[in-house]
Amino acid sequence: MIIRTLKLRLSKSQEKQLEQWLWNLTGLYNWGLKKIEYNAKNKIYYSNFDFVNMIADHSKRLEIPSHTLQGTLSQVYNAWGRCFKKIAGKPHLKGQRNKLNSIPFPDPIKFPKENYIGVPGLGKVRFYKQELPKAEIKCGRILKKASGWYLCLWLDTNHKFAVKDTDKAVGIDPGFEMLLTLSDGIKIENPRELRKGAERLAQAQRGHRKKLVARLQEKQANRRNDRNHKISRKLVENYKTIYYSDDNFKAMAKHFGKSVAEAGLGDLINKTSYKGKTCGREFKPVNSKYTTMTCSCCGALTGPTGLAGLAVRHWICSACGAQHDRDLNSSQVVYNAGAGIAHEKELRDVA
Numbered sequence: 001m002i003i004r005t006l007k008l009r010l011s012k013s014q015e016k017q018l019e020q021w022l023w024n025l026t027g028l029y030n031w032g033l034k035k036i037e038y039n040a041k042n043k044i045y046y047s048n049f050d051f052v053n054m055i056a057d058h059s060k061r062l063e064i065p066s067h068t069l070q071g072t073l074s075q076v077y078n079a080w081g082r083c084f085k086k087i088a089g090k091p092h093l094k095g096q097r098n099k100l101n102s103i104p105f106p107d108p109i110k111f112p113k114e115n116y117i118g119v120p121g122l123g124k125v126r127f128y129k130q131e132l133p134k135a136e137i138k139c140g141r142i143l144k145k146a147s148g149w150y151l152c153l154w155l156d157t158n159h160k161f162a163v164k165d166t167d168k169a170v171g172i173d174p175g176f177e178m179l180l181t182l183s184d185g186i187k188i189e190n191p192r193e194l195r196k197g198a199e200r201l202a203q204a205q206r207g208h209r210k211k212l213v214a215r216l217q218e219k220q221a222n223r224r225n226d227r228n229h230k231i232s233r234k235l236v237e238n239y240k241t242i243y244y245s246d247d248n249f250k251a252m253a254k255h256f257g258k259s260v261a262e263a264g265l266g267d268l269i270n271k272t273s274y275k276g277k278t279c280g281r282e283f284k285p286v287n288s289k290y291t292t293m294t295c296s297c298c299g300a301l302t303g304p305t306g307l308a309g310l311a312v313r314h315w316i317c318s319a320c321g322a323q324h325d326r327d328l329n330s331s332q333v334v335y336n337a338g339a340g341i342a343h344e345k346e347l348r349d350v351a
Contacts, residue, residue, distance in 0.1 A: 002158070003154055005143075006130065007127060007128045007147075022099075026094045026095075037080075048074060052069075054073075055069055055073065067105070067107050076091070079091035101144045107120065108137055114129070119151070138155070146211060147218055161279065163237050166240055170239045170241070171183035171243045171244075171286070171331045171336070172235075172334065173331035174268075176256065176259045177190065179268075180231070181327035182331055193262060228271050232268060241339075243284050243335055244284075244286065245286055245291055245331075249265055286337045287337070294333045295320060295322060295324065296324070303315055303326075313325070
């Protein structure tokens with residue numbers, strides 16, 4: 001299953017209709033949240049099927065396809081389900097500061113012809129032409145962004161691309177000064193999209209230009225998403241086995257804030273993971289504990305430690321005298337641990 005996004009070219013009447021749909025669906029979403037919350041207090045629970053069928057007769061009144069209404073309530077039901085299972089927090093009501101910006105279409109959609117696609121309730125909609133893989137469209141969702149309206153399509157196919165016939169393996173150390181450091185010496189710099197656009201964003205915020213602020217933030221997110229797609233593809237193309245340091249980025253964000261957010265390392269790892277699976281590559285996590293302290297040559301724990309040690313970018317192992325670049329050494333330790341080399345050394349030392 002892959003997702004493709006089409007930018008729509010709506011007429012004024014279609015755009016007005018979607019705005020009205022969002023208004024009505026916001027009310028429906030909030031009703032569903034409160035309905036489940038109050039019923040749960042009285043120990044009244046519904047199955048997903050029973051819950052979405054509570055509004056079976058409202059489609060004609062609201063002039064919205066019935067399956068779109070059901071899809072919105074399913075979204076509410078799943079949000080509360082994650083909360084009850086303690087996977088996520090309590091879902092919040094939608095309003096001015098937390099807008100509902102998507103419209104679900106759970107039913108299959110016919111494949112587009114030229115630059116037109118049929119959307120239930122809207123009829124034929126124009127979009128900026130782009131190539132789509134020939135596949136069945138299982139469902140769709142219309143998104144409202146600062147730059148316009150988009151249609152996300154779920155296609156029943158696998159996304160594969162050509163990869164090199166190689167047995168090369170590599171260890172990866174994610175970071176903030178350098179986005180990624182590979183065990184073979186390659187370093188990928190952090191482009192820092194957030195800091196580069198911070199001045200222009202601050203100007204728009206001081207001028208209270210909300211639409212411009214939203215557009216600039218969307219551009220930053222698009223640049224970060226594009227960068228992560230390109231990097232993850234290169235990694236999957238060039239290496240058969242990839243070991244990466246399994247860091248806790250949420251915990252890091254509490255200490256380093258924006259540096260973690262602008263790097264987008266969690267998103268980069270997720271993209272590399274799913275692309276590796278579809279292309280037959282191995283993508284394995286390695287415990288990040290002691291990777292900075294450990295010498296990649298002798299395995300001694302002589303490296304810099306703690307928050308104060310973050311300023312140390314180069315160090316010398318006091319046990320064997322090897323000189324290390326901090327990030328490169330960490331990536332080599334990750335590779336050794338993932339490939340089992342460290343374990344083999346320990347066995348030889350015991351023998």
